[in-house]
Amino acid sequence: MSLGGTPIGPGAFGGLKASSLALIRGERTLFTDLSFDLASGELLRLLGPNGSGKSSLLRALLGLTPLARGQLLAGPAGRRLTPREVCAQTLYQGHAHGTKGELTAIENLALAAELDDSLAGSEVTRVLDAALDEVGLVRQRHIETRRLSQGQKQRLNLARFAIGLQVANRPLWLMDEPSAALDASGLAVLEGLLGRHLARGGAAIVATHLPIAPTQGKARELHLEPFAPRRVREGLAERAP
């Protein structure tokens, strides 16, 4: 049993434009003057070595980490978006799994989906079961998530996105290393979900080290360069050799 997808019209998501973003963490400048566009139906693969700021960029888009400079616009020439507005139209999966180990898989999924506002109507159990079935966790649904493997927890996160496909309220997906710990069939599930999301007019930014290829839609790449670290010593900023 597979869940259907709700189309996202141009009214719900007209794209995203980031202009001249700069991010400084403590004494380290992760990037300056980073600009990119994201149109409906597009996947942006965020590539770069460890520590180049992929996770921080995703967090900064949501306002979890403040940007030093730059702004986010709705569409190519749209108005400026506040972090709160970006959050409200985003499904975000962070670096940590974001599940409570004491709760079962289905309880975690239900709570997450309720918070996303993607569980509407009376068929809640059917939708939850269908989403767990899709990611191959239906037999583990009543197992506490602390007993699940890393890959299974990652699949549980994917189930949340499968439910997100049902509603049009969160057209932007931000995923931090969704392929980590996933096996080949898990990766296929991820690529299938991303494909269906792009096909319905959604968009996604995925930080990854793997060449994730969505089954449908367009994929582009954004490379984050390792920035030369700046050291602050005795009050003077100097570039490291």
Added chain:
Amino acid sequence: MTEFGAITWAVRRDLRLAMRRRGDILNVLGFFVLACSMFPLAIGPQREWLQRIGPGVIWVAALLSIMLALPRLFEHDHADGTLDAMVASGRPLWALIAGKLIAAWLVTALPLLALTPALALAFNLPTSSLPVLLGSLLLGTPVLIGIGAITGALALGLKSGPVLMTLLCLPLYVPVLVFGAGAVEAQAAGLSPLAHLALLGAGMLAVLTLAPPVAALALRISVE
């Protein structure tokens, strides 16, 4: 999801988590009872002394028990990434925190209140002072939890977080303790405890209004 929906979501979530971690509730209750029973052992079983110190001891023990439980309010959620998910959900953070505080009161303060009559008996308090003691705890414990939420959110993620939180909290708890224990004392002295209770109530209203948005601000800084 409306604000109300966000509040009930957080209450249901945290109550369910508390039910899975009943040991935590029992630890706090055990601490409360043991802390109270240390005093008679230390100062001897003279009836009038116990009666005299009873309300104060129960109040201090309740205060310390709540402080024992409070560091957990945000720490687990911070460590497993669910706090990030809550902030990133775009739901009103103050409402999610308000829900968490309601749940925290239900699982930490309410059991303390339920045990208080038994401890009052152990301290030989007159039955007539029990309603005032319970009333002062009913009004005062939300203040303790609200202040603890703000300091806990500020100290979140710091290496010495729980200790720092204790140091920040205790001075702010002093007025609550003074008026809480003072209410019972006033009644024992034949005065009306209403002034103390009214001040506690005012404090409660202020904290109920201020704690969720202030803690939300502090959390946004802490998750950076």
